[in-house]
């Protein structure tokens with residue numbers, strides 16, 4: 001291994017420069033709950049009333065009455081993040097208030113939204129960063145950030161516990177995953193020194209953590225009803241790409257006033273925009289050849305520093321090739337294959353969620369909306385193979401084919417090398 005390559009390793013000390021904290025991709029400190037400068041008071045007051053105004057069909061009108069503010073009074077990163085997050089939720093509700101979607105975002109949103117997105121190097125749309133990473137608070141002083149009971153979303157469109165829980169489950173998962181990142185960087189350094197015990201240790205920690213993260217994912221059902229998600233949460237998080245049929249043939253016009261503006265098309269909300277799973281794939285050297293660029297595209301919906309981190313990790317990932325060339329080391333091979341298998345197991349749990357929260361409700365119809373929880377007993381036995389061949393989602397993504405590929409492309413690829 002060349003010394004150049006060693007120098008290229010992002011050491012744990014470099015993590016803050018990638019916007020990564022002890023809490024992983026969540027910020028080191030909790031998101032601000034209010035912008036400190038009084039200049040932004042009108043945004044703060046309006047967003048407090050979001051669910052009620054949206055329900056009453058008055059959100060657009062109230063946003064139209066807002067003054068056009070600029071970003072000159074934003075100082076710390078946390079302020080930029082809060083402004084971006086508020087504007088993303090504001091814009092999303094504006095577009096989808098109904099009965100028809102709005103093809104235009106007014107200058108009172110566009111001007112500052114575009115500026116905050118530029119600053120944070122992320123698309124001006126309701127991304128995972130806007131809705132999850134920068135949109136939560138702890139419920140009390142002793143709160144554990146990886147405990148979803150202790151957290152709540154700052155802003156939701158429906159004002160319901162279902163929507164808050166839907167977001168918060170991901171936040172708890174992000175927090176639980178935080179320490180894995182540092183551990184895996186140390187394992188990558190250990191590869192350079194042939195320090196096998198450290199590599200095995202890190203891989204075992206990885207596996208344990210993914211199992212825990214999977215348990216958090218399974219808690220989605222506790223407070224987010226599948227029918228409610230399908231009919232009331234998911235439609236509000238839709239994007240503007242491939243949305244011709246929904247009434248956005250050209251996407252959305254971001255009106256900046258004075259004759260300025262641009263038509264834009266973005267994908268809808270998705271946890272595919274979380275850096276978490278992509279980071280795990282990258283450190284283990286797992287590739288998803290058949291995903292048609294989905295993961296690369298999602299990277300453009302992540303904050304700039306997080307996307308750069310994934311690029312850098314991918315470029316220098318060395319664990320898989322090390323294990324590959326040391327297949328005679330049975331404990332090492334086992335630790336690696338277990339880690340990859342844990343990711344497959346996680347994706348299997350995720351597919352079960354897709355089945356319960358999207359596929360089954362789409363078949364059931366709105367009529368049975370209130371019986372959402374009753375689906376659980378039977379639906380937990382559903383498999384991805386029960387899903388239709390193709391299902392186009394609110395983000396314009398074809399849902400099933402790439403989700404199905406996860407097992408082939410992780411465990412089988414890895415295990416085939418040495419265990420047979």
Ligand code: HEM
Nearest residue numbers: 169170220270271272274277353354357358393395397399
């Ligand atoms: C009710 C809950 C959930 C449903 C219905 C759901 C559904 C979906 C769907 C349909 C996709 C396909 C891509 C897209 O449409 O954007 C997707 C992708 C993805 N979801 Fe979820 N999801 C849920 C919760 C979560 C949570 C809590 C996580 C936590 C990390 C997560 C992680 C991912 C990832 C990483 C992808 C990208 C594909 C991959 O890398 O395997 N999802 N999800």
Ligand SMILES: N[C@@H](CC(=O)c1ccccc1NC=O)C(=O)O
Nearest residue numbers: 237269270271272358393394395
């Ligand atoms: N794109 C999905 C919606 C979806 O799955 C989703 C929507 C918002 C936030 C997260 C989502 N899924 C996550 O992993 C759909 O069109 O059904």
